[in-house]
Amino acid sequence: xxxxxxxxxxxxxxxxxSFKDYPVEVVPEMSFLEVLDVINDELVAKAxxxxxxxxxxxxxxxxxxxxxxxxxxxGPGDQSTLCQVHMRQFSDGDxxxxxxxxxxxxxxxxxxxxxxxxxxxxxxxxxxxxxxxGSAPDANALPIGKPLADLAFDYAACIxxxxxxxxxxxxxxxxxxxxxxxxxxxxxxxQVERTSRAIALVETMDAEGFGSCTxxxxxxxxxxxxxxxxxxxxxxxxxxxxxxxxxPSKDPS
Amino acid sequence: xxxxxxxxxxxxxxxWDAHRKDIRVxxxxxxxxxxxxxxxxxxxxxxxxATLSELGYNVQAFxxxxxxxxxxxxxxxxxxxxxxxxxxxxxxxxxxxxxTVKGGDFRAREANVYRLAQVSVDIIDHCVAQGVPxxxxxxxxxxxxxxGGALVSRTFYAQGQTGQQLLLxxxxxxxxxxxxxxxxxxxxxxxxxxxxxxGHAKGIVVRDLLTGKIERHAADAxxxxxxxxxxxxFLSTNARASNVTATYRAYRRGAGFANPCFTQIHPTCVPVxxxxxxxxxxxxxxxxxxxxxxxPLKPGDTRPPSKIPESERDYYLERxxxxxxxxxxxxxxxxxxxxxxxxxxxxxxxxxxxxxDFAESIDRLGEAAIKDRYGNLFDMYxxxxxxxxxxxxxxxxxxxxxxxxxxxxxxxxxTTIPGLYAIGEANxxxxxxxxxxxxxxxxxxxxxxxxxxxxxxxxxxxxKPGFDDTQxxxxxxxxxxxxxxxxxxxxxxxxxxxTYFHRKLGLLIWKHCGxxxxxxxxxxxxxxxxxxxxxxxxxxxxxxxxxxxxxxxxRAGRVADFIEFGEIMVRDALTREESCGGHFREEHKTPxxxxxxxxxxxxxxxxWEFTGDGNEPRRHREELDFKYVLPSQRSYK
Numbered sequence: 001x002x003x004x005x006x007x008x009x010x011x012x013x014x015x016x017x018s019f020k021d022y023p024v025e026v027v028p029e030m031s032f033l034e035v036l037d038v039i040n041d042e043l044v045a046k047a048x049x050x051x052x053x054x055x056x057x058x059x060x061x062x063x064x065x066x067x068x069x070x071x072x073x074x075g076p077g078d079q080s081t082l083c084q085v086h087m088r089q090f091s092d093g094d095x096x097x098x099x100x101x102x103x104x105x106x107x108x109x110x111x112x113x114x115x116x117x118x119x120x121x122x123x124x125x126x127x128x129x130x131x132x133x134g135s136a137p138d139a140n141a142l143p144i145g146k147p148l149a150d151l152a153f154d155y156a157a158c159i160x161x162x163x164x165x166x167x168x169x170x171x172x173x174x175x176x177x178x179x180x181x182x183x184x185x186x187x188x189x190x191q192v193e194r195t196s197r198a199i200a201l202v203e204t205m206d207a208e209g210f211g212s213c214t215x216x217x218x219x220x221x222x223x224x225x226x227x228x229x230x231x232x233x234x235x236x237x238x239x240x241x242x243x244x245x246x247x248p249s250k251d252p253s
Numbered sequence: 254x255x256x257x258x259x260x261x262x263x264x265x266x267x268x269w270d271a272h273r274k275d276i277r278v279x280x281x282x283x284x285x286x287x288x289x290x291x292x293x294x295x296x297x298x299x300x301x302x303a304t305l306s307e308l309g310y311n312v313q314a315f316x317x318x319x320x321x322x323x324x325x326x327x328x329x330x331x332x333x334x335x336x337x338x339x340x341x342x343x344x345x346x347x348x349x350x351x352x353t354v355k356g357g358d359f360r361a362r363e364a365n366v367y368r369l370a371q372v373s374v375d376i377i378d379h380c381v382a383q384g385v386p387x388x389x390x391x392x393x394x395x396x397x398x399x400x401g402g403a404l405v406s407r408t409f410y411a412q413g414q415t416g417q418q419l420l421l422x423x424x425x426x427x428x429x430x431x432x433x434x435x436x437x438x439x440x441x442x443x444x445x446x447x448x449x450x451x452g453h454a455k456g457i458v459v460r461d462l463l464t465g466k467i468e469r470h471a472a473d474a475x476x477x478x479x480x481x482x483x484x485x486x487f488l489s490t491n492a493r494a495s496n497v498t499a500t501y502r503a504y505r506r507g508a509g510f511a512n513p514c515f516t517q518i519h520p521t522c523v524p525v526x527x528x529x530x531x532x533x534x535x536x537x538x539x540x541x542x543x544x545x546x547x548x549p550l551k552p553g554d555t556r557p558p559s560k561i562p563e564s565e566r567d568y569y570l571e572r573x574x575x576x577x578x579x580x581x582x583x584x585x586x587x588x589x590x591x592x593x594x595x596x597x598x599x600x601x602x603x604x605x606x607x608x609x610d611f612a613e614s615i616d617r618l619g620e621a622a623i624k625d626r627y628g629n630l631f632d633m634y635x636x637x638x639x640x641x642x643x644x645x646x647x648x649x650x651x652x653x654x655x656x657x658x659x660x661x662x663x664x665x666x667x668t669t670i671p672g673l674y675a676i677g678e679a680n681x682x683x684x685x686x687x688x689x690x691x692x693x694x695x696x697x698x699x700x701x702x703x704x705x706x707x708x709x710x711x712x713x714x715x716x717k718p719g720f721d722d723t724q725x726x727x728x729x730x731x732x733x734x735x736x737x738x739x740x741x742x743x744x745x746x747x748x749x750x751x752t753y754f755h756r757k758l759g760l761l762i763w764k765h766c767g768x769x770x771x772x773x774x775x776x777x778x779x780x781x782x783x784x785x786x787x788x789x790x791x792x793x794x795x796x797x798x799x800x801x802x803x804x805x806x807x808r809a810g811r812v813a814d815f816i817e818f819g820e821i822m823v824r825d826a827l828t829r830e831e832s833c834g835g836h837f838r839e840e841h842k843t844p845x846x847x848x849x850x851x852x853x854x855x856x857x858x859x860x861w862e863f864t865g866d867g868n869e870p871r872r873h874r875e876e877l878d879f880k881y882v883l884p885s886q887r888s889y890k
Contacts, residue, residue, distance in 0.1 A: 012801070037531055037752070038803075044750040050805055052317065057328045059633065064323050077636070084636045097478045112800045120320050120433055122684045124432045128425035129384045133304040133702045134375070136382035136627060140339060153411060154387040156418060160322055172677065184384050185539050189453040204653025 001026055001092035007051055008099045013109050028088035030077060033058060044095040047095040057203040058083040063159035067112045068099040072223045073163035077215040081161060081224045101162050103171035118161050119176060126200035129189050132174040142188055155183035164219035170211030175219035177205045178235035179227045185238050195245055197236035254509055254862045254876045255266030260364050261664045265881055269368045270363050273548020273707055277714035285310030286718035288472040290457055292444050292499055296423055296694060297677025298478030300701030303426035308706055312864040313470055314436050315459060317443040318762030323425045325480060325492040326697060329416025330537035332408035335373040336575040342776055344405040346370045351882050356363055356582050358404040358834035359884040364664060365682045372703040373695050373714050377409055377701060383422040399542055400690035402582035408691040413537050413630040419694055444499045447475060449507050450727045455720055458731050465737055465800040467725040474672045474709055477503060481656035481688035486816050488757020489653035490522055490535040496811040497818045498814045500660050500679050508668040509661035509860040511681035514826035517688055517835050518768050519654030520586035523637050533652040538690040541579045544612035546570050548607050552597030558608060558646050569593060577889040584687045584835045585889060587651035588680040591768050601648055610646035638818050651768060655693060657684040661860045665708035668698060674714060676700035686834025739799050742809050747792035751809035754789045758816055766826050771839040775827040786816045821861050821870060828872060831855045852884050
C-alpha cells in the first residue's frame, strides 16, 4: 500500500517550520516508526537531512517517542504509543499528518523532537520518597493491601511521554503530575512527605508554564498507559488537605 | 595486563564483610572533595549516582537520552530475584548463589556471585521503601513467581513492568539527589572517549547531542554504566540507541574486555515479521510459568494450532527436560527451539517460530487469573501481531537480548584501568556464560546501590581529591581524536545509511556467532567483517552538520564501533574451543546435543587487550577456581 506522510520539518529551536510531503510504499506489518526509518534511509541516499524524531525501546515503555498523528497524540491506537502503531491501522492512499507535541512547556528542538525536561523538573521537586540506600526495614514489615498496591501501580505506570500535555487544550501536565503524586501519596511509605510533595509538584508544574486542569479529560482518554483521571482528583484532595494542615514545614508526623 | 581480581580470602559467607572491613574508606567530611563521573543512568548508573551522592561525593551523571528515565532498563519485564524465602520454599542466599553459578555454566567468579546473592535481599527492602509497587497478595505481603533455572519462587515483580518500576525508583532517588545538589545531571550527552592521565581514568569527552559541542569533563574516578552490546546483532530486544561505544572506547584505552562471545539469546521473543523490521520485542520469560511450548510432531504440518490434536503435538521442553520442563534456562530453551525449527517444525510459514500456548492454564485458572498476571504482555503481543494469545497460542522465537561479556572488573568492580569502573550489564562478572532470568535487574541494582558506593572508596582514599584540570594535554589529545572521528564521518559521501551496514553486520554475526557457532563459520565471519568496515567507510553517507542535533551522525558513530567490536566477539568465540552457556560450539556437544564444557582448558575468563589498529588483540586468562559449587555437567532433566 502507498501512503503520504505530511511531516513537520523545523531546522531548530525558535525557528519557523513547515509541512513537507513524503509519499512512501509500505506494508501492513510495518510499525509507524519503521515507515519513518524508510523515509529517512531514502533521504540519506539523496544526501538530505533525515527527519529527527525520538524513539528508543520501540515497545511502548521508554516514553521517548510521540507525535500528533492526524491530530491525535500517538496516532490511532487505543492505549498505545506511536511505536506500537502499525500500518494495518491505515488504508491505502491515506494522507497522514505528523506534528510534534505542541505546548509552551515543550519547546520544539528539531522536526518532531521537543524538550520535555520540564517533566523531570516536576519530579525533582518532590516526586520521590526520601529514603537513603541502606536504611530500609524488611520489605514485608509493612503489609499493603492488594487493592491499594494495585492502584499505586496503575498510577506508577506513567511513561513520561507527554501525550497528556499534547492532548490537553490547556497544555496542562496535571495527569502526569498527579500520577506520580498519587502513587506516592497513597502508599504508607509516602505519608511523611505527602503534604509537601503535593504542594511542591503543583507549584513546579505551574512555574514550568503548563496550563491548568479544567476537566476536559483528553489526557486520560489519550494516555498510552491508561492512567485514570481520578489521579487528578486524588492530587486535588491532597492539595486541599495541605491547605488545612499547613505548609510543608509543618508536615504532620 | 594485570588481572588480579583482589578476591577476598576466607570463607565465602564472610568474604564481603571481611572485604569491606579491609578496604580503605574515605572520611565522611572528605567525600565532598571527590568528583565522580557516572556514565549511563539505567538501573546501575542511576542507583550508583544517587547512592554516591547520598554518601557525600560530588557526582556528575551523563545520559544520552533526554531524561535519565529513558534508559533501557525500563523495558525489563519479568522481575528481580532475591533470596528472601518469603514463600518458605527452601530458598536461601546459598541456593541463589548455587543456581546462578550453575546457570552461568561455571564461568563466573564464585565470590562475586555469592555477594550478589547476599545483597539481593537488601535491594527488595530498599525498593519497597522507595514506593516501588511490587505485586502483593490479599494479605498485603509481597508476591513471587518462578523463573527459569530455579526450583523456588524468588522473583519479585510489578506486573510485566518490573524494570520500569525499579528504574523509576532509581530515577526518583537520582532526582532527589539532583534536587539536593549532590548530582549534576548532563542529559543528551554521549560519551565518545575516556581520558587517562598517567594510566588513571581522569575524565571523559562527550558530545552534546543538541549543539554538537565536544565537552571535556574531569573527575577523580569514572564509572561506566553503559549497558550491553546486544545490538551488535542489529535485530535484538535492546532499545535502538543501546550501543557498545563507551565500553569499546574504554577497551581501546586499555581496559580488558572479557568474554565478548558470551551473549544471551532469549527464547521468547516475537518472531521476525518482515525485512523492514527494526527491532524485536521480548515476551517475558515469566510467561513460561503458565505457557507450554510446543511444535507439531510432524515436520511441515501447516494446520492451524486449533486443528492439531494433542496426540500430534510435541511439548518438547517437557519431553526432553521433565524436571524443569518449560522453565529450563534461557540458553537451553533457545537451542531447543532452534533444533525444532531446523527439523522443519517451525509454526510460522516461511519463517521461524514455535508456539507458547496458554490454553491449559486458561482452562485451569480462568482467563481473569491469566489476565491479572500477564494482561499487559498479552496486549503488547496482540498490538504487534494482531493475534490474541487468549484465543490462539503465541508464536515465539529466540532473539539477542543480553550480553554476559563486558569490561573485565575486579571484586571492587574496577576495570584494568585504575579509577575506571564498570557496573551493571557493562561488566562481565556475575553471570558467567548464561544469565538466569530476573538476575539482570538484581545485578544492576546490587552494583549501584550496594557494592560500588563502598568499593570505590578504596581507590579514592589513595587518590588526591578534586582533580578538575580539563586543560591538561591529555584532554586536548583525546578531544582532537574525537573531533577527527566526527569529521571523518561527516566527510563521507556514499549513498547508504549507517543502518544498512548495521543490518549487514548483524545478519553476519547472527548467522555465524549467534545461537550456534562453528570454526568454519567464525573464520568466515572474521574475514567478512573487515570488508564490511571498508565498505562502510567507502559507501556510508552521514548528512547534516556537526553543530546540531544530528541523529544520523550519532548512529553512524555507533555502527562504526559495532563493526570493530564484532571482530573481537567473533575472535573470542573462535578461540573458546568448548561449549558453555550461551556459547554453543557445534564441535563440542554431548551425544544428546547439549553444551559440552572443557573445564581442563577453558575454566577461565578470556580477557582481550587492545594492541593497536591493525594488530590482533592479545588474549589473557583469568583462571576460575570453584571451591563451593563444583563444576558438573549442567542437567535440567
